[in-house]
Amino acid sequence: MAAWPNPSEVLGKPATRLDAEAKVTGRAKYTYDVQPEGWLYGMILRSKWAAAKVTKIDLSKAQAMPGVKAAILTGGENRTVRYYGQELAAIAATTKQACLDALRAIEVTAEPLPFVVKEDDAMKPDSPRVFEKSPNVSDPSVREDGHVDDAMASAAVVCEAELRTQIQLHHPLETHGNVVWIQNDHATVWASTQGISSVRDSLNGAAGIPQSNIQVLCDYMGGGFGSKFGAGAHGRIAADLSKAAGAPVKLMLNRLEQGLAVGNRPSSIQKVKFAADKDGKLLAADVENHGSPGIGGGGQTAGGGGGANISMPYIYRFPNSRSKQFGVALNTGASTAFRAPGHPPASFSTESMMDELAVKLGMDPVEFRLLNDPDGTRQEEYRDGRDKFGWAAKYKKPGSDPGPIKTGVGCAGGTWGGGGGGTKAEVQINSDGTVEMRCGTQDLGTGSRTVIAMVAAEAFGLHPSDITVKIGDTNLPPSGGSGGSSTTASVAPAIWDTCQKALETLQQQTGVADARGANWSDACKKLGVTPLSAQGQWQKGLSSGGAGGVNFAEVEVDTETGFIRLKKIVAVHDCGLIVNPLTTTSQINGGITSGIGYALYEERVMDRYTGLMLNNNFDSYKIPNIADMPDIEVILHNKPERGVIGIGEPAVIPVAGAIANAVANAIGVRIHSLPITPAKVLAALGKVPNVTTV
Amino acid sequence: MNSFQYVTAHTPDEAVSLIGKNGRYLAGGIDLLGEMKDYIVSPDVVVNVKGMSQPTELGTILLPTGVTNTANCQIGASVTVAEIAAHEDLKKVLPGLIEAASEIGSPQIRNVATLAGNLLQHSRCWYYRQPDIVCLKRGGDMCHAHEGENKYHSLFTGCACLSPVVSNLSVIFAALDVAIKVKRAGKTETLSIAEFYQEAWKNPQTHNSLNPEDFLLTASIPLKRTRSAYRQVSEKSEFDWAMVSCAAAGNVANGKITNVRVALGAVAPVPYMVEAAHHFLEGKSLTDENASKAADLILKDAKPLAHNGYKVPLAHTLIRRTLLALNP
CATH class of the missing domain: 3.30.365.10 (Aldehyde oxidase/xanthine dehydrogenase, molybdopterin binding domain)
Structure with a gap:
């Protein structure tokens, strides 16, 4: 070997x-910079409705406009659209403005249909259906080991809560897009992608080009986070436009489209119940999750066709466990892989409940994890990280800081396959x-x-x-x-x-x-x-799978404004042989940044009454800035004997759980939903009059 | 964006003569260009008013030496926010103004954004800004925020639109009792901050009281209040709109406050002030208890919606903290 x-x-x-x-x-x-000779701008006309029956799309005015070289339908005229942003037609033109003008000249006749864009609404029995022939909520996928109900009944401590995580958008700084040039039976594609082969494979047959005649190029790309595999609908549309116009077409999405139609991290509504014995050994977990993949990827099936399940219960060994997971279909764009799919929401809820149990048992949260985490790697990381973070001096009884500004600490773990x-x-x-x-x-x-x-x-x-x-x-x-x-x-x-x-x-x-x-x-x-x-x-022996990581977080919470200031994050990770400590650390810094966004700021906001997304700009879809960054300390456990494993995804997993625990430790009350905003902090502290929160 | 005519004006009079019925002045352009690109506004003429050399007051901060009770500081409409934020002498006499300016946008935005642009900042309501929604403010038939996602919306309003004023300078200017000089119908008029915004309180389709052709010249800031402060809380540390902001100004001698004015931002379509709070505070010590009572008076008529109730305790805290920051 x-x-x-x-x-x-x-x-x-x-x-x-x-x-x-x-x-x-x-x-x-x-890809944004590529300008082949004679290239055209490509743009997509998207549904303005969350659900509608489209009967006519008239391209004639658009086609006749100056600069317009191609105007095409992207899926026929008579059809039902099921989310705001779904592709209807597309234009290729010599200038950006010509495209914009032509898009506005396309006349769409449609009859709006009832829709639902919020999980709680979609789960009601009288909700409009996303797919006429299937209920919004799927049958559950069920996993059960041992005797959960008996174990719960005999447990010394039980904690129970409903925890929620939001829809998070990928928002890579380079938006999705391709430059496609079809000449006769050959295609050249410059793609902003994390899988050049997958772009070629998904364009196979598009515009009648065989796979062997498609060349996909990607010298540099500005981020994907799981959402840039394949050419996407916009890539296939660019190919059709190029063929129709007989010229290269550059079709890059704008920030609004980026939020609507190229994936997201599914939401979760988790009813979680954990139990432990009097010595702190975990006994049982009972989890019921409703998550939404939006319109879903699995066809017109109940729950949107899956894709929203999460890894619950997470990482710990529960001798008795039961999980029921339901998909909830919504009239919103489909979810797709997002940096460690299924893990961050599971880590957040599991680690939140672990801290609740530790508090009830009167145990130190790190000791409680050392007692229950079956993974030797994370055990080492907890011990090492605890010392470097200064846990012993920093951890105190929840909410015990005097004065309105309170500090708190928390920790959380994660696992990932890699390989x-x-x-x-x-x-x-x-x-x-x-x-x-x-x-x-x-x-x-x-x-x-x-x-x-x-x-x-x-x-x-x-x-x-x-x-x-x-x-x-x-x-x-x-x-x-x-x-x-x-x-x-x-x-x-x-x-x-x-x-x-x-x-x-x-x-x-x-x-x-x-x-x-x-x-x-x-x-x-x-x-x-x-x-x-x-x-x-690739040869065996040089790589392996199974990475573990833990985070420690320290926060300062102003209990009179609800504002949370992150002070420090210590991230301890194992990823086998570290090839380049500089880029490895950079991956972890990036994962922490994304995790901070998930924990504190980011959330796609849909409007219940129009079915449209409201926060299509970075001033309202809030991603962290440099000023929001805490002091970050990355500790790498180098294990060359394990070979190369991978770190991109493990880096993001424990961040939100550790921050949520630190906030709860600071203020003495737990906030059960992400993102943890000042409004939620004030509400949790009982300071908000007659508020309805979700 | 829709096509438009682009012209350059060299004097305010020329600008007014070029603007027409559906024109817009372009200074920093931070917000105007975004609104045009999203088809929220579609002026037929854009009048470039950058770099007007006459009158010189447009681009100048005039701070008299030897400050007296009757002196004013005058800041021109095209002075950038960064110039205000970095002005060392202003910092000594108007610390609240520096604090308010420093919290606007990002360094890049402050370098380009102007005083006039910030005062005239259009609504950031996400229904107003959504390209595919025509809300009440944009001439539609309803304000979607009443039943919808109203986390960032007003606690007080005199009309059916719930979008709040988000200009930082409007809030500190209200506290400092600034007079705004405007060229209007061939004459120069002076408006108080209340007058400058009152139209937005009652008319959902406006953002302020200016007519499209009115041209903002200068802001005149009385220096008689020697203490001033501005505080805001946003969800993020920097480069984020205030959820609530507060400004206060007054004089403090022997531990007693006089001439005090307090204004809230992001809770009403105008910088929100309650005279009763000023009367209550007049001559009192600036204690937490008195500040808290003033906050109660200011927030008395707040009408929280489903998702913005947190603004009430947040505003209460900010009023207290801003007032206490006036203590030397």
Whole structure:
């Protein structure tokens, strides 16, 4: 079985991103920047209704407008639309304004239908149905182990609550989009994607192009968080527009569209009941969850076709457990994978209840977790993090700070699979010693280029900056999508394998016993006119799965204004072999940022009466700024013997749970729904007159 | 956006002559351009009023040396928020103004946004801003906030529109009793802050009392109140609208407050003031108890909605804290 070198020269040492300068100087070209000769703007006309029966879409006026090169329907005229933002028609034109004018000239005849956009409304028996033939609420998926009711009855302590999490939007800073150029039976696609192959596969057959004739390119992309796999409806529309107009079409979504039609993190309404014995050992968990995937991805079925289930009960070992999970269909855009799908809401509710139990038992929350967490990795992380955070000095009885401004601390844990597979790579070594690595992966922002260069540099005894890296092109050896925190664990082993094969060939061919490092250029000179090329692929032994992480959070809550100031977050993570501590830490910082947004600020707001989304701008869909960032300390537990695992998703999981626990510890009252806003803090403290909250 | 004519004016008179019935003045452009792009407003003429060199007062902060009770500080309409926020001498005499200016937007916005633009800031109500909703303020037939998502809406209003004023400067200017000089129908008129906003209290389709052709010239700030303060609470630490803001100004001598004025922002279509609170405070010590009683008086008529009840305790806290900040 393959193995990583020990000790290593390059792996595990911080390396600046190879493309850092290109990115900060603007030389790096994103899909937004691509401008092929003769390109047109593409835009989509979307449903203004949450539900409507469309009978006619008249494109004739739009088609006749100056600059308009194509006007198409995206799904026929006679049909039912089921959410605000659903695609109806599209325009390609020579300028942005021509597109906008043409969109406004399209006449849509439609009869509005009853709709429902709030979970609580959709769950009522008399609610309008999202799909006429199916109820809004699905049958539950049920899992039961042991004897929950008996265990609850015999338990020394029981805690019960309804916990809620909101719909969170991905909002990558580069919005979704593609530039598609169809020429005869070939297509070139510049995609803002986390899976170039998935874009090609999903365009297969679109506009009659076979898979082998589609080339997808992505040099740089501005974030995806799980929502940028495949070409999407907007990508297929761009292809149709390009074919109709006979020109390249750039179709990038705007911020409103970004919030409506390209996915979100499903909501959850969790009725949770946990029980423990008098010594603090967990006995039983009973969970009932209603989550909404919006219109869902599973066809016109009850509950929107699934996709909203969460990993409950989370991480702890409950000898008796029962979970019932229901999907709730809504007339809103479908959910999609979002950084650690199913985990952050589960961590939030589980860890909230764990703290409630600890308080009832009179136990220290960290001790309570050490007693109940079956995972040795997290046990180590709790012990280490507790000391570095200064838990013993900071933890006190909930709400016990004197004065109106109170501090509190909390902790929470998470788990993730990670791991890799399915990647091929190629290397070309030239006689001047230059090295080009080729791999059909893409850089989601995790630093894939740099990781590839580091692994090759380690293999050849060179410096990462000596390696030229080609990625983001489906004509390169195939790799998978960047999802599930699997990119580095998939790519690094394939690069290592490729380089080992190349090194062996180089040494055999040139007779240099060890061609690495100081001997590199002499060995390469002996190659002569034909460069050496070698192929390799992912091998077992260089990666594994199963990452664990814990967070500690410290907050300061102003009980007279409800304002929460995050003071400190300590994040302790294991992700096996750390290839590049700098980009690993960067991933964790990013995960914490997103987790802070989830905990305190972000929430898609739908209007019950119009069925429209209200917060389509960053002044009302609130993402954290630099000023909202606490002091963040990332502690990496490096475990080279485990191989590469992945960290993107584990980083976000425990953040909201730790913050929620810190707030409850500060004010002595728990807020059961995310985001934890000042309004909810004041309401929880009983300061709001006659308020109706949800 | 819809197409429009773009012209540059070099003097206020020229600007007024170019504006027509459906024109808009463009200074910082922070809000105007966003509204035009979202088809919320569609002027047929946009009159560029940046860089008018005459009269010089438009771009100037005039702070007399040797402050006396009768002196005023005059700030021109096109002075940027950043210039106000960074003015060291203003900080000494009008600390509340600096606090209010420093909380506007982000550094990038403050560098471009002007005094006039902030005072004339249009509603940020998310029904008003939603491109596919035509609400009452935009000429529709209903205010959706009454039964809808009204977390950020008004506690007090004299009309059917629930969107509150969100200009920071309006709130501190109300407390400082600022006079606004406006070119109107060929004459120069002076409006109090109450007059400047009163139309929005009663007419749901307005954001302030100015007519489209009125041209804002200067703000004149009396310096007779030597103590001033501004506090706001937003959901985020920076670059976020206030959920509630509060400004107070007055004189404090021997522990007693006189001439005090208190105004709330983001709770009404106008900077909200209650005279009874000023009368109550006159001559009293600035204690937490007195500040709290003043807050009770100011909030007496609050009508919380389903989702904005938190603004009542929040406003109460802010009134107390802002008043107590007047203590030297």
